[in-house]
Amino acid sequence: MNEFKVISLLLARRGDVIGATDEELVAALGLEGKGGAEQLYRLLQAYSSSIGIFGFKVERNALDGHWFLACTEDVAGQARINPFQGRTRLASTLVAVLIATTCDDEGATVEQVRRIRKIKDVAPDLKELEALGLVKVKGNRVSLTDRVGYYIDLAQFMRQFTDHVNDAYG
């Protein structure tokens, strides 16, 4: 088993733990010590460009620091990858939670999410999102979990949201 196989094995983990952190990769590849992280990044870069041909890319969940494998946009588009396929209401509620979290310094509340969603009751959706491990609901407070970072590039989303609101409501 060579480095690429080790990286494939760790990055393709999916279950309770998805992908791997810098530390896990460094340990698995035997790169502990000075310069280990640099060497890891070099390996990951080589690996990433190599698997691009297969329609895969290395992504990072900035919320929990895990590297993981995802499809390139070309392939994701063709394969119509959407974790909420057929459950658009869940996608809308998650986006509403993201917006509520982003727009309010105090964090999101169930009432805010309901107001953004413009529906009478968001509790069933929040319950399903909680079961998927994407949000936590405690009383009236709703918070995002690190797992959200596997479903959406948060920085990209917030840039898109900012641009959209500035353009559409300027």
Add this chain to the structure above:
Amino acid sequence: MTGSSAGRASGKATKQLALDYFAGQLVGIKNDIKAGRADPMRPLADFITAFHALPEDRVAKLPGFVSLFSTLCDILDYKIQAFKAMVFEVGKDKLARFYEDPGGLDAVTGLVRWREAVEFTTVSQPFLTDVLACLGRERRPIPACEVIDDAGSIQASFDLPVDARNFFQEKAAITDCLEDFSRLAGRAIAPLADVLDHLETELGLDRIKAFIHVLHMIQDGDLVLESHDDDGEAGKLAAGTMVRLWRDGR
């Protein structure tokens, strides 16, 4: 950035901030933030500015896919607060109009590019077909790849690139072998699985290498992918993935 933090930022040259970043001094800043000695929003903005001011030769040495932004978030443990501070600049009046807009949320939801972690063992044959269709024609080096097709699921693992000299010797043998493969005679098409079987039987080539060669041959235009709607046995085996030899002009 606040007025006081801007003042502090100007106290340290941008270039020095960049060098600090590479020297790993952010750890110290992180500790300062934790201890309440530094404004948590200041270094993030400063270091982004510093990054953009780096000489090109330094930036070029950074691994391209390593997002400075993600790295900083990780180091400084800002997470969502950091994202908000960096990219969220919407006035309250605009937000109020967004909240009032009945179609506002749907429009934003439509902008989202969802992604999902890939697990190789769940990659399906139709998905692999999509991947093959995306290969394009530009020749690029690719790593060795092991593909095991087991009851509709594909397991793949990657190996370091094969030795170029051996690879091209093998390729010549494979091209000859496929030209003699009766199921690819004329303009006939054959399932990808049959082509791999043939190469395995005739050349003793394991399916991992054979698959890589087939990918290269598709890229080079020696083999052509075809969609196939036949309900016959061959069609079932291939699940729509068929190849034929490129015959035009030969």
